[in-house]
Amino acid sequence: MLAALSAALVSDCLDRLGLGGRVLDARVAALEPGMRVVGPAHTLHASDQPGAVGDPYAGEIAAIDATESGTVVVISACREAAIWGELLATSATARGAVGVVSDAPVRDTQQLCAMGFATFCVGASPLDSQGRVSILAHGSTVTCAGVEIAPGDLIVGDRDGVVAIPEAAIDEVVRLVNEKLQGEDTVRAALAAGQSLRSVFDDHRIL
Numbered sequence: 001m002l003a004a005l006s007a008a009l010v011s012d013c014l015d016r017l018g019l020g021g022r023v024l025d026a027r028v029a030a031l032e033p034g035m036r037v038v039g040p041a042h043t044l045h046a047s048d049q050p051g052a053v054g055d056p057y058a059g060e061i062a063a064i065d066a067t068e069s070g071t072v073v074v075i076s077a078c079r080e081a082a083i084w085g086e087l088l089a090t091s092a093t094a095r096g097a098v099g100v101v102s103d104a105p106v107r108d109t110q111q112l113c114a115m116g117f118a119t120f121c122v123g124a125s126p127l128d129s130q131g132r133v134s135i136l137a138h139g140s141t142v143t144c145a146g147v148e149i150a151p152g153d154l155i156v157g158d159r160d161g162v163v164a165i166p167e168a169a170i171d172e173v174v175r176l177v178n179e180k181l182q183g184e185d186t187v188r189a190a191l192a193a194g195q196s197l198r199s200v201f202d203d204h205r206i207l
Helices: 007-016 058-065 086-094 109-115 167-192 197-204
Strands: 037-047 072-075 099-102 118-121 134-138 142-144 147-149 154-158 161-165
Touching: 007 154, 007 161, 007 167, 037 058, 037 099, 037 142, 058 086, 058 134, 072 142, 072 154, 086 109, 099 154, 109 118, 154 167, 161 167, 167 197
Parallel strands: 037 072, 072 099, 099 118
Antiparallel strands: 037 134, 037 154, 142 147, 154 161
């Protein structure tokens, strides 16, 4: 079921449930067009406040070491420096993480693409996080690209963008997506057969 989820379908079904406002700002986009990610959020609360001089990466280390298999790392906003890069992605991958969504730039982009690590971010920057930003906490509710995301919310990202499904609504959204997919298959076949868009929409109310 989860394999069938797409950002567009999920957005439609959240609208149907009255749960709009769950699409992240379009500034957060796939590092490469073919990247796709689905998984529960593992949240990191980022800050433009530098980390401790003696242990500048303490927050990042603790957060990545706590990553669980199948999760998507979700990083709240920081403006200039890149928290995420190749080594964090390597460690997260070893723990089973399937991607990252960052309301901030990333770096080591060639390596991330070569790894095939699903990365959704606000562009790239060579600036290291040391002395510039830090992770204050992990496993708490964060605001990422304008959307409040709690640990366990289901993240769906693809070329169209990123959507966060509230944990309590996951089962219902998956059911509605499956229902909509079946309806769209019927509509697609009717349109391909030459029926008018007007008549097909009137019959199925799907577009």
